Amino acid sequence: MASISTSGVSSGAEPNSIRASLLSIRNVAKSFGRNAVLRNISLEIAEGEFLTILGESGSGKTTLLRIVAGFESASAGELWMGEERLDRQPPYRRRVNTVFQSYALFPHLTVEQNVGYGLRVAKRPDAEIVSRVAEALDKVKMTPHAKSKPSKISGGQQQRVALARALVNRPRLLLLDEPLSALDANLRRQMQVELKSLQREVGIAFVFVTHDQEEAMVMSDRIALLRSGELEQVATPREIYSRPATAYVAQFIGHTNLLKGEVRGGVARCTSLSWPAKFPDGPALFSLRPENIRLVAAGRTGDAGSVRLRGKVLHRAFHGATELIGVEAGDGLVLVVRTSGSAAQDTVELEFSPDDAVPVRESPGRV
Amino acid sequence: MSSETVTIPRSSWLLLHAVAVFAFLYLPIAVLILYSFNGEGVGGFPPHHLTLDWYRTLFADGPIWDSVLNSLQVAFAAMVISLAFGVPAALALDRAQFPGKALFRRLVLLPLILPGIITGLSLLMLFNLTGTRLSLLTIMLGHGTALISVATTEVFAGLQKLDRAQEEASLDLGANYWQTFWRITVPNLKLPIVGAALLIFTLSMDEIAVSFFLIGRDNTLPLEIWGRLRRGITPEINAISTVIFIFSLVAIVFWYRLRVRAEGSADVMAELSEPTSP
Amino acid sequence: MFSRAYKTAVTAPPLVWVAVFLLVPYLLMFCYSFWSVTPAQTIVHSWDLGNYRNLLRVDVYWQTLLRSMWIAARVTIFSLLLGYPLAYFLSFYAGRRKDLFYQLVIIPLWVSYLVRAYAWKTILGSDGVLNTLLQYVHLTKHPLEFLLYSPFAVVLTLTHIYTPFTFLPIYAALEHIPRNLVEASHDLGATPAQTFWKVIFPLSIPGVLAGATFAFVLSLGDFLAPLLLGGPSGIMISNIVVSLFGAAYNWPLGAAISLCMLVLVVSLLFLSERLEKKWSFS
Numbered sequence: 001m002a003s004i005s006t007s008g009v010s011s012g013a014e015p016n017s018i019r020a021s022l023l024s025i026r027n028v029a030k031s032f033g034r035n036a037v038l039r040n041i042s043l044e045i046a047e048g049e050f051l052t053i054l055g056e057s058g059s060g061k062t063t064l065l066r067i068v069a070g071f072e073s074a075s076a077g078e079l080w081m082g083e084e085r086l087d088r089q090p091p092y093r094r095r096v097n098t099v100f101q102s103y104a105l106f107p108h109l110t111v112e113q114n115v116g117y118g119l120r121v122a123k124r125p126d127a128e129i130v131s132r133v134a135e136a137l138d139k140v141k142m143t144p145h146a147k148s149k150p151s152k153i154s155g156g157q158q159q160r161v162a163l164a165r166a167l168v169n170r171p172r173l174l175l176l177d178e179p180l181s182a183l184d185a186n187l188r189r190q191m192q193v194e195l196k197s198l199q200r201e202v203g204i205a206f207v208f209v210t211h212d213q214e215e216a217m218v219m220s221d222r223i224a225l226l227r228s229g230e231l232e233q234v235a236t237p238r239e240i241y242s243r244p245a246t247a248y249v250a251q252f253i254g255h256t257n258l259l260k261g262e263v264r265g266g267v268a269r270c271t272s273l274s275w276p277a278k279f280p281d282g283p284a285l286f287s288l289r290p291e292n293i294r295l296v297a298a299g300r301t302g303d304a305g306s307v308r309l310r311g312k313v314l315h316r317a318f319h320g321a322t323e324l325i326g327v328e329a330g331d332g333l334v335l336v337v338r339t340s341g342s343a344a345q346d347t348v349e350l351e352f353s354p355d356d357a358v359p360v361r362e363s364p365g366r367v
Numbered sequence: 368m369s370s371e372t373v374t375i376p377r378s379s380w381l382l383l384h385a386v387a388v389f390a391f392l393y394l395p396i397a398v399l400i401l402y403s404f405n406g407e408g409v410g411g412f413p414p415h416h417l418t419l420d421w422y423r424t425l426f427a428d429g430p431i432w433d434s435v436l437n438s439l440q441v442a443f444a445a446m447v448i449s450l451a452f453g454v455p456a457a458l459a460l461d462r463a464q465f466p467g468k469a470l471f472r473r474l475v476l477l478p479l480i481l482p483g484i485i486t487g488l489s490l491l492m493l494f495n496l497t498g499t500r501l502s503l504l505t506i507m508l509g510h511g512t513a514l515i516s517v518a519t520t521e522v523f524a525g526l527q528k529l530d531r532a533q534e535e536a537s538l539d540l541g542a543n544y545w546q547t548f549w550r551i552t553v554p555n556l557k558l559p560i561v562g563a564a565l566l567i568f569t570l571s572m573d574e575i576a577v578s579f580f581l582i583g584r585d586n587t588l589p590l591e592i593w594g595r596l597r598r599g600i601t602p603e604i605n606a607i608s609t610v611i612f613i614f615s616l617v618a619i620v621f622w623y624r625l626r627v628r629a630e631g632s633a634d635v636m637a638e639l640s641e642p643t644s645p
Numbered sequence: 646m647f648s649r650a651y652k653t654a655v656t657a658p659p660l661v662w663v664a665v666f667l668l669v670p671y672l673l674m675f676c677y678s679f680w681s682v683t684p685a686q687t688i689v690h691s692w693d694l695g696n697y698r699n700l701l702r703v704d705v706y707w708q709t710l711l712r713s714m715w716i717a718a719r720v721t722i723f724s725l726l727l728g729y730p731l732a733y734f735l736s737f738y739a740g741r742r743k744d745l746f747y748q749l750v751i752i753p754l755w756v757s758y759l760v761r762a763y764a765w766k767t768i769l770g771s772d773g774v775l776n777t778l779l780q781y782v783h784l785t786k787h788p789l790e791f792l793l794y795s796p797f798a799v800v801l802t803l804t805h806i807y808t809p810f811t812f813l814p815i816y817a818a819l820e821h822i823p824r825n826l827v828e829a830s831h832d833l834g835a836t837p838a839q840t841f842w843k844v845i846f847p848l849s850i851p852g853v854l855a856g857a858t859f860a861f862v863l864s865l866g867d868f869l870a871p872l873l874l875g876g877p878s879g880i881m882i883s884n885i886v887v888s889l890f891g892a893a894y895n896w897p898l899g900a901a902i903s904l905c906m907l908v909l910v911v912s913l914l915f916l917s918e919r920l921e922k923k924w925s926f927s
Contacts, residue, residue: 071535071646090648091538092547098539104532108554118540121550169540381734385746388731391805392753395764398774399756402767456659463652471660474667480859480914482866484883485907488890488899489670492677512666515659535646544651573757575869580890589759596763596873608760615755619748 019046022205023068023086023173028077030063030229037063038229041077045173045207050199052208052216054252055226061209062101064226065175068207069098081172097166098175102182103158105150111161112137112146118169136168139198156187163195167202176208180215192218213253217241225249232363248363250287255324257293257335259286259357268357271331275307275354285360290324290338292356296349306351311335313346396612403605421606431607434591441506441578441587442571448511449567450560453518458552460519461526479516483576486513491580502583509577514570518563525559558626565622569615671907677900686894696901706885706902713881716800717865721811723804724860725853728811732852733845736819737827747816750809758806762870765802769793769874794876802874803864810863811856818852819845850924858917862910882906 023045030038038060045051055061066072068079070091079086086094097118105114113120115136119129137143140160145153150161159179166174180188180195196219199206210216216223217237224234233245244250247258261270263284268277270286277284296308311327314334322338327348329335337350406416425431456475460468478486490509491501499505533555537547553560575589582590588607595601681691700706735746753761768774769792776788791797822845830840868883875881882902889899 066646069535069539071538090543091535091646092541092543096539098536100532100536102530102532104530104536106533106536106551106554108557117537117542117550121537121540121542121546165540378734378738381730381738384730385734388727388808389749391727392750392808395761395768395805396753396756398768399760399764452659452662455655456663458655459652459659462647463656465652465656465660471663474663475659477667477911480862481910482863482883482906484866484868484886485674485903485910488886488903489674490666491890492673492896492900493666493670496673508666512662515662531646538646544648544654569755573759575759576866579887589757592757592759592763593869596759604760604763608757611760612756616752619752619755623748 019048021045022047022081024080025064025068026078026080028064028067028074028079030060030067030072030075036229038067038074041229041231043224043231043234045205048203048205050196050206050208050219050221052210052220052223053226054210054213054216054223056211056252058228059226060229061211061226062177065098065177065207065209068173069096069175070094095172096175097169097171097173098177099159099162099166099179101177101179103150103162103179105158105161105165107150109149110146111142111148111150111153114150114161115165115168117165122169132168136164139167140164155182156191159183159191163198167204171204173205173207176206178210179208180210181212188215195219217253225252227252227363243358244287244360246361246363247285247287250358250360255290255336255338257288257290258360259288259333260284261286268354271329271333273307273309273329273333275357277354277357277359279359285362286357287360288335288352288357290336291322293335293337293350293352295337295339295341296351303351303353306353307357308349308351310347310349313348399605400609400612402602403609405602421602425603425606425610428603430586431588431591431603434586434588437503437585438572438588441503441510442568444507445510445514445571446564446567448507449514449518450564452511453515453563454522454556454560456515456519457522457526460523475519476516478513479520483513483574484580487577487580490577494581500583501581503585503587505581505583506578506587509581510571510574513574513577514567517567517570518560521559521563521566522556525556529555561625562622565618569618572611674900674904674907677897678904680897680900682895682897688896696898699898700901700905706882709880709885710882710902710905712796713865713883716796716803716879716881717861719800720803720807720864721857721860723800724808724811725857727804727808728856729815729849729853731808732812732816732819736816736822737845750812750816754809759869761806762802762873765798765805766793766874769798769801793874794879796875796879798874798876799870799879799881802870803867806870807860807864810859814855814859815849815852818849818855822848847924848926851921854917854921854924858913862913865910866906 021044025041025043025045028038028041029036041064053061053064063072067074067087070087070089074087077087081095086096106117109117112133116129116133119132124132133146134143137146140163142157142160142164145157145161150158153161159182162179176195180191183191192215195206208216208219220237222234222236223240225232225240227248233240233249235243235245240249241253244253244256250256250258259270259273261268261273261284262282263269263277263279264281266276266278268275268279268284268286309329311329314326314328316326317324322340325337325339325348327335327337327350329350335350337348403421404417404419406418406420453475456471459465460472460475465471487509490505490512493499494501494505529552533551534547537551538544542550573589574587575593578587578590579593586594592604592607595604677688678696679692679694681689681693681695683689731750735743735750739746766773770776772788773793775792776785779785779789780787826844826848827840830844831837835843865881866883868881868887871879871881871884875884883906886899886902886906889895889902
């Protein structure tokens with residue numbers, strides 16, 4: 001069960017992936033008693049990148065974040081920041097700051113005192129504290145609330161203060177533990193955009209933990225998908241969507257159809273369907289996105305080389321701009337298809353390109 | 368609330384019972400206040416003429432005030448000892464694992480419920496063995512030890528409610544453990560600590576069972592009162608008790624205000640400490 | 646998140662203090678209980694069960710212990726009878742005046758224990774408040790002598806002192822009962838009495854146990870109220886211990902009796918803790 005190394009990921013050719021490594025997580029494992037929460041995690045975090053650790057609750061994503069922050073110690077493995085062994089340092093010596101899930105603003109201190117806390121305990125000169133706090137508050141547009149206590153400001157404002165409090169210390173890495181989960185949907189979308197542009201502006205690497213795949217897609221340079229304490233895939237959002245490595249990844253991110261079949265002599269077969277596939281012989285699993293299946297108007301010839309099938313419409317779900325329809329394609333095979341128009345007929349003709357049937361590894365215990 | 372759905376007769380029986388219990392609880396207090404103004408001293412009912420004589424005698428009574436001073440010293444020392452060891456004990460129970468933790472927890476909390484005579488006697492044996500001369504110091508050690516339990520229960524309850532992320536955030540922002548303790552942990556535990564301090568102070572001022580065995584040459588106030596009660600009836604005792612009662616009421620009001628302001632809720636008092644032994 | 650140094654720093658000082666001032670003294674008491682004292686009043690490290698044999702053989706010791714338990718049991722019952730309905734009334738019927746009533750229960754605790762016991766002496770004495778009053782309204786001709794210097798006086802005084810202590814945990818338990826349970830019970834057709842016996846009372850049992858343990862244990866070990874109000878027939882076990890450590894000068898025997906009390910109290914606490922766990926459902 002080797003975890004996926006990040007070296008092969010750069011094929012996505014996004015500019016961020018060429019940057020120098022900032023933090024190196026090497027073979028980290030963590031167990032609480034007999035319960036293994038993280039297994040053999042290796043991950044490189046680059047300078048200035050926005051990396052999202054995505055996973056369901058219980059996947060170990062928060063534990064991984066807490067190990068980087070220093071609140072938990074790893075049972076095995078190492079953390080390196082440049083030449084420095086990070087995992088031997090107490091949290092207060094790491095140039096890593098955290099934005100907590102419930103913000104953890106100090107209730108007995110004002111907004112200003114909260115933001116100045118890190119500088120004050122570091123015994124910076126008063127004048128410097130004052131000017132840096134003012135600057136940080138200005139950056140998150142909280143200057144008018146400088147003298148308020150945290151209980152007197154809104155959730156979104158608390159979030160900005162938590163950000164300012166962390167960033168004012170000029171950390172090399174900022175950790176964010178589901179910082180948007182307490183906000184309502186609209187504010188959340190707005191904060192996603194703001195957070196992303198703030199990250200570009202300050203140029204600090206962000207490690208963002210979330211269970212929301214949409215949020216991960218919108219914000220990240222790269223996504224590390226964690227499942228039951230193991231990394232399933234680390235890649236850019238585009239790549240993780242179009243080239244999922246495992247069945248779990250394919251299902252977790254967006255909708256997909258999983259086709260179970262086998263490859264023999266360069267031909268993939270699944271029920272009555274077959275298409276050319278240059279893979280070694282043996283059982284195989286393919287992920288086929290609903291939007292990659294097209295409706296073909298009756299009687300028209302489709303694209304050359306595409307796979308064609310007929311089927312009966314079982315159910316429809318309206319999604320605004322598009323519609324998802326379930327099509328029974330014979331032999332118990334049901335495909336979900338995304339259409340833009342409304343297909344009123346009961347029987348439809350479908351086609352997809354063999355390139356869009358992406359081979360994925362089975363994810364044990366799921367599918 | 369369910370109070371509207373309930374039939375009247377039932378609650379009026381309960382009200383009657385409550386009034387009777389309150390009468391029972393307050394009868395001795397009323398008597399003691401009344402008799403502190405009674406010209407004939409303690410005999411006779413109802414009092415025939417009222418006087419402030421007993422207060423005058425009280426304020427001229429040197430030994431009483433010496434014992435008050437002693438008690439204040441003991442209570443202050445007990446408060447310092449109990450907090451100095453009770454707060455770390457609560458932190459240890461909340462966040463450290465060590466062999467014998469269960470025994471430790473039971474031992475710390477035992478004096479809270481144990482009859483004072485056992486705590487007093489066992490310490491007497493210790494001091495006897497080590498050849499320690501009995502004095503106010505031994506009483507301070509006794510009270511301090513017995514009342515660690517109060518500090519520990521109060522602060523432990525506070526810690527259970529404290530969001531661990533508060534301290535994590537502080538460490539994360541570069542404060543070391545010592546800075547975090549003073550800047551974050553203590554301010555967050557202000558109420559339990561002040562509450563425990565007040566409670567320890569009052570309990571120590573009133574403590575007699577432990578002091579009874581550890582007393583040296585100097586009396587604490589309860590022991591001074593005890594000595595006089597054994598010798599005979601003195602209405603002065605009523606006067607000093609009334610004075611202390613008034614002080615206690617002021618302390619209650621102060622404490623109540625503090626809590627309501629900090630927590631701003633009406634059910635504040637429901638969370639008041641577990642009962643403690645007199 | 647807490648380093649080893651932090652954990653050591655918070656654990657070691659209280660651990661040492663508790664070992665020196667609680668554990669060692671209890672062990673010392675244990676040792677003393679096997680020693681003996683010579684007629685010349687020196688303590689001999691004899692290591693035998695003589696003191697415990699004495700405890701069983703000499704009637705006055707075990708009889709006094711039984712009497713103390715009987716007094717403590719009565720105090721417990723009366724405190725519960727007074728405290729429970731009061732707590733129930735406050736929690737369910739006092740409405741907005743709840744806080745005020747609660748304070749009224751607490752306030753007597755701030756008056757010195759000794760002074761309250763003494764006030765009862767003033768009330769119960771032959772020329773005390775009660776007797777004077779009874780004669781004043783011509784209910785009795787002569788002062789009632791049994792009121793003071795009797796087990797009755799001790800039980801009355803200790804009940805007065807421990808009722809608030811019994812009340813507190815019961816009240817806390819009642820306050821923790823979610824009010825929608827009561828509404829659900831009414832909704833399902835239960836009468837107020839059925840609701841009380843089938844829902845409220847069972848959920849308040851941990852509080853009752855805690856309150857009862859408090860009242861029993863603390864009154865069992867009391868020695869001041871008996872000295873002040875008990876007279877010869879109201880002597881309790883702690884009074885014997887006090888005299889053994891004082892004028893009678895037999896520390897080893899006193900230690901043996903104290904140790905029996907300690908064992909009794911600790912087993913009661915243990916039992917009560919087990920029962921409380923059994924009756925708590927959260």
